[in-house]
Amino acid sequence: MLSSENMPAERLTIHHLGVDSDAAEVKETDNQFAADVRQGLSSTPKTLYPKYFYDELGSQLFDAICLLPEYYLTRAEEEILSEHADTIVRAAKDIAPADDGGDVRLALMEFGSGSAIKTQRIIEAALRVQSELVLTSIDISVSALERAARVLLQLFPNLSLTALAGDYDAALDFLHDTQPHLAHDATHKDTARPRTLALFLGSNIGNFNYDEAIAFLRRLRLTMRDDDALLLGADLRKDPKILEAAYDDALGVTAAFNLNILVRINRELGADFKLENFRHLARYDDVEGSVKIYIESKREQIVHLKGLEMEVSFAEGERIHTENSHKYDHATLSAMARETGFDLAQTWLDHDAQFSSNLFVAGN
DSSP states (O other): OOOOOOGGGGGEEEESHEEEEEOHHHHHHHHHHHHHHHHHHHHSEEOGGGGGOSSHHHHHHHHHHSSSTTTHHHHHHHHHHHHHHHHHHHHHHHOOOOOOOOOOOOOEEEETTOOOOOOHHHHHHHTTTTOOEEEEEEEEOOHHHHHHHHHHHOTTTTTTEEEEEHHHHHHHHHHHHOOOTTTTTTOOOOTTTTTEHHHHHOOOOGGOOHHHHHHHHHHHTTOOTOOOOOEEEEBBBBOOHHHHTTTTTTTTHHHHHHHHHHHHHHHHOOOOOOOGEEEEEEEHHHHHHHEEEEEEEEEEEEEEEETTEHHHHHTOOOEEEEEEEEOOOHHHHHHHHHHEEEEEEEEEOOOSSOOEEHHHHOOO
């Protein structure tokens, strides 16, 4: 549970989406993890959802990945945001004039906020042009939300924060149910409501295949009004050697991050995965434009999952698919915007043109 200790209560609102102190709800959430693991390890080929990477240790390991020399994505996006945050904020404010003729106020909403380090650039830029700011942070990791909330509320006295602890599906359901006037509701206008600038930073959109990305963006669009905007981070296609190194670093931090999902299954479902019998693999598929991440069995073996009353057989070389990281080009990003009710208004690149930040505007 998120703790409000040492956090200003009047500036922090917390919603636990599917998780609260009620034992039945906690059991239901635990059962979803168990059901997904059962289904994934019973399927052919075997698979596990990447959202389950992010327990407390997994979130810390991902933060460490972002500092690795091979993981260019963080540095490239930080370069873009450090140089263009003011331009991005101004572009969002200038999409259209305020309905009441006054100055446009922005509110931020971030999916997969994690430690929110990069978010600080956008917060700083917004607070340079308006006196107060509301941020909605969405993350499946409760511990990551807690750490980020402490830092952000201390750094920015004029920031108020709403934390949604849950996965993207739960968050989109919550936003759909709680937004006073949705994009498809043309019968009302709330002139006091600030314009939303949603943030989907890093390479998070790349974890979806194309159809899944389209479905996510369409659902997000339904929570937004016309002229709201989305800043979408998207990694670009490039040399496969650069891509594979980014997901298989020399220090083995990415391998530890990937294999940690087996540690979580051992801990929460009473399994006996032996990590020394598995290896991390990252392979780039040039046809799909995607880095595919696997856990590969080094030997023929049987793993017991006591909590699920099942056992899983592995052949030598058999793989569990854990994640994709899709790479994009401008034409694909433009098509995604058109298919989901947005317009690709502007794109910013780092100096080496490895990564892109894209302003999607909710169309009329």
